[in-house]
Amino acid sequence: MVLLVVAGQVLVGPAGERIKGGAVLVDGGVIVAVGPRDVVEGLARPGVERSDHPGATVLPGLINCHVHLAFDAGPDPVGSLRAADDDALAVGMAARARELLAGGVTTARDLGDRGALAVPLRDAIAAGEVPGPRLLAATAPLTPPGGHCWFLGGEVTDAASIRDRIARNVAAGADLIKVMASGGQMTPGGAAMWESQFDAEQLRIIVAEAHDAGLRVAAHAHGTASIVAAVKAGVDSIEHCTWLTDGVPDERDDIAARIVDQGIHVCSAMSPNWRAFIDRLGPERAERSFARLRWMDDLGVRLVTGTDAGLPSSGFGDFVGALGLYEHLGFPLDRIIEMATTRAAGALGLAEETGRLAPGYAADLIVVRGDPTTDLNALRDLELVLARGLRPAGP
Template sequence: MKYLLKAERVLGGRKGEVIKNGAVLVDGESIMSVGSADVVGAHIDPNVKVIDFGERTLMPGMIDCHVHLGFDGSADPVTRMKKSTDEQLLVLMLYNARLLLRSGVTTAREMGARSFLDLVVKEAIEEGTAVGPNLLVSNRPITSTGGHCWFMGCECDDTVAVKRAVRDHVKAGADFIKIMHTGGFMTKGSAPWYNQFDRKELETATYESHRLDKKIAVHAHGAVGIKDAVDVGVDTIEHCSWVTSSGYDYSEEAAEKIVEKGIHICLTTNVGWGRMSGQWLEERLQNISRMKALGMKFIAGTDAGINLVPHDKYVGGLEALRMVGLSNEEIIESATIVAAEACGIDQTVGTLAPGMRADIIAVDGDPLSNISDLWNVDWVMRAGTVPDFAQL
């Protein structure tokens, strides 16, 4: 189907790309033309469906670079996952995928699921038998025996096991690899500041991922683990908290290497950051401010599904990026084109331009002036298809 979408402002996805009284022409799954409404709409086919969004904003669909569809966002999502059958988890994951799309998230990186269920959800969305964002899946996160998220089912304890896990995931259809290099906050007996793998094991996972033409995302809270991830040359670092058993140990030297190597950082800011306070938050924000001053590339990702972070609160994570000093333009980039670059899909999504996939959202307001207006997404197009919000 062909659409001519018109609005008071069209955001291209990059800084400065704002078209007043703009329009987007869509044919099937692709964007054909973007520009002023007068030019784009001058010679359209009479069969084109015209939608005038008036004072709204049209912009690229947003990207959440860190979600867990199998967590329910309750106060204790781990317990529910452990008690659930695979069939029950699948129902939950399909439900959460709909919530993401309803929030304006048209692409998401699934950062760890049980029993390869993320592949089932991805395939169902692509076939049109389920509704949700375009998914990039990692299958089960690679962890150590009893390590963070061990209950998702991929425990490894040496380089041979790590190498086999990477190969198994790529064979199954993983879009990228996720490894838990340090412990985490949600797994009993797991300390976020301790490494779960030695340097050689992480190096093996990174080498094998890249050999198979896959990016690798590394969960790293601890300062030592972050330095390892930087040294072996991973693609994205998740959380990047710089924590130790007694506080923080931010390394300017390691941070500079992150910038030099072009590693993207997913801080996993989310709606929960608005509930934080005290010295822990203050020091975390100070460290992030130092990282930003170096020119670090931040990508939007919320860790959706973890404790009290439901999948329909994506914009809370963008609001939290204001806390760390990003401008509204920078936040929109982190949620669109910069996120797409980190995921290796910037030739397909992340901007509104001819030839790009038609992932487009309409926002009641102007997010360049007020990032919170992104709560007011009232129309979504994913790959040229408009879901019925009444069903979402």
């Protein structure tokens, strides 16, 4: 398919880069030209299909760095998962992938499923057989026996079982390795959120094995001790990164500096329903928790966006709601968009493939009414979604 997309402005990707009265030319799922309207129109052959959007903005498709398609975002996602057989679970995962795409998310990183079911879904989407965003699949996350998300099948006990689990994930088609470096709040009987589940040496083995297989490592880490160990082990991203010690935040400037120096990305994985977090904790405690994001940003930590979609109150269709937290914290809107596109692509190892509008990049783009750099809610008002040049049903 060849398509000429014309809009009031083009946001290329990096903050501040825009083209007034711009256009994007797509051919076969790849961007072949981006620039001023008259220039790009001159490169298109006569009679090419056009998609005109006066007064609208075209920008890279959004990237959600932290989802769980195996969870249904209901009040008991773990119970629902455990009650479903693989066929029913696969159907639900495909529906949730469509929901992501309908909301403008053209790339998503699935950070833990059961039975590696995200892999055939990823492949079906890539083949154009079902609609959905480009997927990266972590398959079964590594966790100790009875540890956080043990029910996804990734329990390990020692170095040998760690190596075996990673080998099995690789054989299943994993795009990255996920490790539950700390406990979490949705696994009864497991470690508390701030308690470490692996020591530094075990994490080093995980990173070494994954990197030897050419895969990145994403570490779920709420506790300060688990963050320290993950950084020393050389993980590629830290999920949540809440710096907890016995439930109390305890940020470490020295470790944050190492996160910067090592190029580790941090995804807070905050729900679109983050305002409920304020209601639950109270404004003072919630703002203290949110302040860690400003602190890390001020130090130069590479923050990226994700929602932990699939958990209760974290659905798949409102990625923009999660971006609103950064607006609440005073982040400039163009930088928020950059975090959700260009920078997120870098965190996923896709910086040369997606996350910006440039010749040779995948035709992952959205067109929204208005200007999201002055009103973030414009990202909800979709006129067009392209994922690798394909138009899904919907906007």
